[in-house]
Amino acid sequence: MDPHGHxxxxxxxxxxxxxDLTQRKLAxxxxxxxxxxxxxxxxxxxxxxxxxxxxxxxxxxxxxxxDHFSRRGKTKDADWDHFAPHIHYWSADxxxxxxxxxxxxxxxxxxxxxxxxxxHIFYLATPPSMIEVIARQLHQAQLLARKEHSRLVVEKPxxxxxxxxxxxxxxxxxxxxxxxxxRIDHYLGKETVQNILALRFANSFLEPIWNRRYIHQVxxxxxxxxxxxxxxxxYDRAGALRDMIQNHLLQVLCCxxxxxxxxxxxNEVRSKKTDVLKAVRPFPREQMSQFVVxxxxxxxxxxxxxxxxxxxxxxxxxxxxxxxxxxLKLYIDNWRWQDVPFYLRTGKRLPLRVxxxxxxxxxxxxxxxxxSAYAAWMPNRMAIRIQPEEAIQLRFQAKQPGPALHLRPVQxxxxxxxxxxxxxxxxxxxLLLDVIRGDATLFMRGDQVEAAWAVVQPILxxxxxxxxxxxPNYAAGSWGPEEADELLARDGRHxxxxxxxx
Ligand code: BG6
Numbered sequence: 227m228d229p230h231g232h233x234x235x236x237x238x239x240x241x242x243x244x245x246d247l248t249q250r251k252l253a254x255x256x257x258x259x260x261x262x263x264x265x266x267x268x269x270x271x272x273x274x275x276x277x278x279x280x281x282x283x284x285x286x287x288x289x290x291x292x293d294h295f296s297r298r299g300k301t302k303d304a305d306w307d308h309f310a311p312h313i314h315y316w317s318a319d320x321x322x323x324x325x326x327x328x329x330x331x332x333x334x335x336x337x338x339x340x341x342x343x344x345x346h347i348f349y350l351a352t353p354p355s356m357i358e359v360i361a362r363q364l365h366q367a368q369l370l371a372r373k374e375h376s377r378l379v380v381e382k383p384x385x386x387x388x389x390x391x392x393x394x395x396x397x398x399x400x401x402x403x404x405x406x407x408x409r410i411d412h413y414l415g416k417e418t419v420q421n422i423l424a425l426r427f428a429n430s431f432l433e434p435i436w437n438r439r440y441i442h443q444v445x446x447x448x449x450x451x452x453x454x455x456x457x458x459x460x461y462d463r464a465g466a467l468r469d470m471i472q473n474h475l476l477q478v479l480c481c482x483x484x485x486x487x488x489x490x491x492x493n494e495v496r497s498k499k500t501d502v503l504k505a506v507r508p509f510p511r512e513q514m515s516q517f518v519v520x521x522x523x524x525x526x527x528x529x530x531x532x533x534x535x536x537x538x539x540x541x542x543x544x545x546x547x548x549x550x551x552x553x554l555k556l557y558i559d560n561w562r563w564q565d566v567p568f569y570l571r572t573g574k575r576l577p578l579r580v581x582x583x584x585x586x587x588x589x590x591x592x593x594x595x596x597x598s599a600y601a602a603w604m605p606n607r608m609a610i611r612i613q614p615e616e617a618i619q620l621r622f623q624a625k626q627p628g629p630a631l632h633l634r635p636v637q638x639x640x641x642x643x644x645x646x647x648x649x650x651x652x653x654x655x656x657l658l659l660d661v662i663r664g665d666a667t668l669f670m671r672g673d674q675v676e677a678a679w680a681v682v683q684p685i686l687x688x689x690x691x692x693x694x695x696x697x698p699n700y701a702a703g704s705w706g707p708e709e710a711d712e713l714l715a716r717d718g719r720h721x722x723x724x725x726x727x728x
Pocket of ligand 1: 450
């Protein structure tokens with residue numbers, strides 16, 4: 227009996243089950259949910275791909291994935307032996323109607339054997355071109371007909387631009403209802419991203435000051451040390467704006483800037499986030515370079531190791547103009563945020579892996595202490611560290627001990643690790659469990675995805691009309707192109723540097 231409430235029997239069908247995502251993320255997430263007894267008592271996982279595996283070989287492949295990527299480290303035989311029999315593998319063609327006929331028979335039998343209704347989760351861990359193909363086949367095989375019981379999980383990228391996202395939404399909504407579609411943005415599953423909402427809406431002290439009267443600027447940095455790894459083929463068609471800003475950074479922005487929801491009902495939360503995206507001031511085409519900066523890494527040194535330029539990465543053309551770095555300044559035109567600048571930046575091959583939000587408050591309106599006291603004074607600032615060491619830190623002034631009056635900034639710090647002493651679940655654990663439970667709060671609604679594309683669409687168009695002439699323009703291991711510093715310097719500001727270790 228699972229300790230966390232009864233969940234109906236569930237079959238998770240992973241299209242693309244032989245791929246990387248399943249091995250690195252989905253298998254470890256399912257396994258950890260199983261260990262923590264969050265999964266329904268009766269469940270099955272079917273991986274479907276074209277590769278040739280039998281059940282045994284497939285289970286072994288997933289076990290290697292869990293051993294390597296799970297937050298818990300290596301599997302123990304006794305636990306794995308309980309989990310493994312739930313996993314099956316089919317080598318099949320996604321475009322063949324026979325695959326879906328077989329699936330329909332399997333699911334029908336699974337339900338008959340249990341004499342109760344079973345939830346079906348169809349997880350598309352496939353290239354985007356397969357989304358519509360698989361959804362149509364599922365529809366034709368009547369596998370989406372029971373709205374309450376069948377869900378489709380779609381990975382990013384959801385579309386390539388605003389038009390293609392609209393088309394994909396239209397296609398999917400012709401086959402199933404919005405409530406059945408779970409569009410993943412794995413940042414929303416991160417504990418610390420969810421905790422931004424807890425911080426804002428479960429405490430009373432912040433709300434009165436969380437607005438343009440008290441907040442001077444907001445910065446969101448998502449820095450990665452990795453390059454494009456083995457994903458050059460995909461990445462070169464995407465770039466940092468599509469890969470990170472359109473989804474992850476804009477969703478973090480929504481958590482910071484949204485209005486308080488009336489309830490935590492999925493559509494209420496998602497509507498409040500969508501309102502933020504709709505209020506983003508359109509980027510002016512004629513002055514785009516005043517608001518956005520792009521970059522691509524050249525060769526450099528990271529943690530003492532020489533690393534190649536983006537153009538030398540596997541599957542990347544030697545003259546690629548794809549950006550691996552993007553920074554932008556945006557405004558949210560509403561009562562709460564009018565004229566407060568939000569600076570967003572992300573890049574690959576930066577010196578640290580760190581995701582952090584800085585909320586800087588206004589300077590004090592009047593300095594009451596003698597001028598000499600202010601030598602080290604700094605404005606209040608809240609740092610919300612999303613990863614790696616999840617934490618929230620507040621900077622304020624204290625009087626330095628001693629007979630003279632000197633103010634010095636100090637930090638008040640909340641650390642997840644210290645306070646909760648248990649490692650947070652991986653984003654995919656949270657998200658998979660939410661799909662199983664049928665809770666779409668942390669998933670992107672169709673209009674939300676389109677609103678996010680609408681924000682970046684003018685930049686995409688401008689960049690594609692004017693390819694960069696200066697790439698590569700930052701060295702691997704540096705904090706990005708100089709233009710990104712100038713973007714803030716023009717406003718008399720600078721990027722707040724995350725400290726290694728928080
Ligand atoms: C993915 C991007 O969505 O997010 C990758 O496609 C990126 O390019 C990854 O590396 C970052 O995720 P995380 O959880 O490691 O910050």
